Amino acid sequence: MYNLSDNITRKFTDVVDISDDGWEVMTDTGYEPISDIKQTEEYEIWEMMLVDGTILRCADNHILFDENFQEIFVCSLKSGDCIQTQSGPQIVEHVINTHHLVNMYDLGVNSNNHRFYSNGILSHNTTTAAGYLLWFAMFKPDSTILVAAHKYAGAQEIMQRIRYAYESTPNHIRAGVTSYNKGSIEFENGSRIISTATTENTGRGLSITLLYLDEFAFVRNTIAQEFWTSISPTLSTGGKAIITSTPNSDEDQFWQLWLEANKTVDEFGNETGIGRNGFKSFTALWNEHPDRDQKWADDELGRIGSEKFSREHLCQPIIFEETLINAMTLSKLSAIDPVDKLGQVRWYKKPSRGNTYAIGVDPSLGTGGDYSAIEIYELPSFEQVGEWQHNKTPIQGQVRILRDIIKYIYDIIGTENDIYYSIENNGVGEATLMSISEVGEQNIKGIFLSEGGKSRKGFTTTHKSKLTACAKFKQLIEMGKLKINSKNLISELKTFVRANLSYAARVGDTDDLVSASLLVIRIMQTLQNYDSEIDNQMRANDEFVAPLPFIMI
Numbered sequence: 096m097y098n099l100s101d102n103i104t105r106k107f108t109d110v111v112d113i114s115d116d117g118w119e120v121m122t123d124t125g126y127e128p129i130s131d132i133k134q135t136e137e138y139e140i141w142e143m144m145l146v147d148g149t150i151l152r153c154a155d156n157h158i159l160f161d162e163n164f165q166e167i168f169v170c171s172l173k174s175g176d177c178i179q180t181q182s183g184p185q186i187v188e189h190v191i192n193t194h195h196l197v198n199m200y201d202l203g204v205n206s207n208n209h210r211f212y213s214n215g216i217l218s219h220n221t222t223t224a225a226g227y228l229l230w231f232a233m234f235k236p237d238s239t240i241l242v243a244a245h246k247y248a249g250a251q252e253i254m255q256r257i258r259y260a261y262e263s264t265p266n267h268i269r270a271g272v273t274s275y276n277k278g279s280i281e282f283e284n285g286s287r288i289i290s291t292a293t294t295e296n297t298g299r300g301l302s303i304t305l306l307y308l309d310e311f312a313f314v315r316n317t318i319a320q321e322f323w324t325s326i327s328p329t330l331s332t333g334g335k336a337i338i339t340s341t342p343n344s345d346e347d348q349f350w351q352l353w354l355e356a357n358k359t360v361d362e363f364g365n366e367t368g369i370g371r372n373g374f375k376s377f378t379a380l381w382n383e384h385p386d387r388d389q390k391w392a393d394d395e396l397g398r399i400g401s402e403k404f405s406r407e408h409l410c411q412p413i414i415f416e417e418t419l420i421n422a423m424t425l426s427k428l429s430a431i432d433p434v435d436k437l438g439q440v441r442w443y444k445k446p447s448r449g450n451t452y453a454i455g456v457d458p459s460l461g462t463g464g465d466y467s468a469i470e471i472y473e474l475p476s477f478e479q480v481g482e483w484q485h486n487k488t489p490i491q492g493q494v495r496i497l498r499d500i501i502k503y504i505y506d507i508i509g510t511e512n513d514i515y516y517s518i519e520n521n522g523v524g525e526a527t528l529m530s531i532s533e534v535g536e537q538n539i540k541g542i543f544l545s546e547g548g549k550s551r552k553g554f555t556t557t558h559k560s561k562l563t564a565c566a567k568f569k570q571l572i573e574m575g576k577l578k579i580n581s582k583n584l585i586s587e588l589k590t591f592v593r594a595n596l597s598y599a600a601r602v603g604d605t606d607d608l609v610s611a612s613l614l615v616i617r618i619m620q621t622l623q624n625y626d627s628e629i630d631n632q633m634r635a636n637d638e639f640v641a642p643l644p645f646i647m648i
Contacts, residue, residue, distance in 0.1 A: 120211045137196040144188040160217050179217040225256040233270040237285035238304040243293040245313040250290040295321035303329045306336040312343035317603035319348035345412040381408035417593040430582035443580035444480040446504045454516035455614030458527040461489040468607035475628040478578040494530045505540040514541035520553035564613040584608045
């Protein structure tokens with residue numbers, strides 16, 4: 096990873112005002128006027144080549160856009176990354192530092208998005224987007240302004256804009272500084288601006304006057320929650336906060352803040368204009384841009400797809416990462432409240448006669464780390480009817496809860512022939528098998544289903560079997576054949592993402608309910624060989640395929 100030099104700010108040696116000369120530059124919204132051209136001091140040339148042979152030579156901190164229109168420094172790119180060009184997203188072949196020094200030139204582009212094409216590659220011209228933070232620091236003495244972004248490079252980029260704005264400020268307005276670094280600025284009036292990446296402890300111990308959070312929705316949710324908990328006391332004593340982000344999920348800390356900010360009616364039904372949490376919400380959609388019409392939207396939609404368009408331009412909380420279940424489908428899943436609770440088992444629908452029940456158990460040690468989970472699905476309706484999870488119940492307790500769940504179903508439907516259960520026998524599963532043996536399989540009113548062709552009880556999870564179950568799980572949910580009722584399971588599905596060549600919980604999240612559900616899918620795949628209704632539901636399409644005719648001689 097290349098570290099930006101301390102002298103990251105462009106130092107201008109000459110400025111040519113050409114605002115009246117009619118010069119324009121091509122941007123992603125058409126030709127836009129150029130206000131001026133600034134010559135910089137000498138910088139090392141960085142060369143970036145795309146796989147199609149296109150070359151861009153620029154400074155280390157020249158800003159480009161990735162495939163999701165997120166800003167990125169040239170020096171942060173690596174081979175295989177994708178960036179925006181005039182012909183759409185393109186792959187980077189290589190990025191190298193030539194170590195050759197030359198004067199460079201900065202274009203001032205008079206457009207709202209401050210983007211233009213450099214040799215067909217979409218670039219960003221330095222803007223005054225951070226002007227308010229600079230104004231606050233210069234005109235509000237003894238202020239501490241904290242700038243936090245989801246990545247350190249993002250925080251540096253914001254500070255670069257602030258420094259540019261400061262250097263462009265007229266001398267009679269510009270406040271003196273006592274310290275001027277890439278990560279912080281301290282002013283003679285006692286104010287300071289500090290930038291950092293967002294962590295659990297960011298800002299802890301600081302007396303913050305103004306907090307600015309950039310792309311807060313993309314901070315890992317466990318970190319975002321801890322950070323917000325630690326920073327809230329500071330804000331409650333008079334500190335101000337500005338939070339900007341493209342939405343990422345309807346489960347994260349940013350979205351919860353957004354929802355509260357939109358609750359602007361008091362207990363008497365009067366409009367307050369400010370949310371219950373003290374924030375005022377503001378949304379900027381694509382059609383508010385003066386140069387964007389329906390044709391632009393149609394072209395953009397065709398280029399990046401409906402999922403990314405909904406997130407980037409309609410501000411809908413569509414999952415950014417590659418989840419197992421399509422992000423648009425996830426956004427439409429809705430949970431219901433349990434209709435009953437027996438102990439800690441949540442029931443979303445009571446069992447009934449004439450149905451079959453499949454129960455998957457994902458065991459754990461019960462020591463406070465990983466959760467053990469039990470999922471219960473009804474067949475052939477393919478509806479999730481119950482679940483249980485806990486991370487401190489010992490293995491023997493997990494088996495007793497499984498036995499109690501099965502007994503509850505048995506007492507209602509009156510037969511054990513329609514109750515099938517199994518466990519994942521990897522790792523901890525061996526101890527669970529021993530516990531079932533101690534309880535006595537005959538004392539559990541159901542059929543213990545095991546993997547075909549194997550002598551060992553239960554199901555062994557391998558890379559291949561997990562991907563197969565994931566594919567069927569995805570198919571059934573996206574086709575609307577499998578109904579999910581649990582809020583907890585839906586939350587896990589929103590963080591069940593691509594991990595190398597498989598799928599797993601995002602770092603910091605859990606996937607035990609998903610794992611138990613994947614085991615139920617494998618139970619279903621076994622049962623479909625013996626039940627035509629289950630078999631019809633498990634098939635990939637809804638069309639009836641008649642058997643081929645044949646003639647017996």
